[in-house]
Amino acid sequence: MLKVFPRKGVIRFRKRGKFNPRYIGPFKILEQISPVAYKLELPEELSNVHSTFHISNLNKCLSDKSLVIPMKKLRLDDKLNFVEELVEIKDxxxxxxxxxxxxxxKVR
Known part of the structure; x- marks a missing residue:
């Protein structure tokens, strides 16, 4: 699983993006570059992201299909930050x- 960051640039929505997923994936490991770097097989949606990651940005995946989040529902920029959109101004x-x-x- 690959770690994503629940903030958009410098501006933070909520304190830590409480309900945003912390990890996306799972992705297949293609090769071990060094003892602390791994190369992953990324989908087309993440083609603008470099495919080599430090081990601190990875998490071991347990093969539970219900935990997998589809990439089509998430919008990420090139630095793996969430892209959030304004839905409506409520009050x-x-x-x-x-x-x-x-x-x-109040914004939804």
Whole structure:
């Protein structure tokens, strides 16, 4: 399984992307480059990502078919970060403080 990062650039959605999957895959190991680097067989959706990874970015996969997440449901950029899209703005609100106003917007 390959580790993906639940953040988009510098901006974080939620604290740690609580409900985002941490690992995608499983992928077949093509060869061991060094004791800490492995080359994986990646699908077409990840063709822009380099196929060699450090062992810290990999996780051993148990062959449970229910845990496999299809790649078509996930949108990843070239640095393996999730691409998140705005669905709708639900409840815009302005909070009035003593000398300033803060816009509070709920986004789905």
């Amino acid at each position: 815009p609100e302005v909070k009035q403080l003593k000398q300033s106003r803060i816009s509070i917007i």
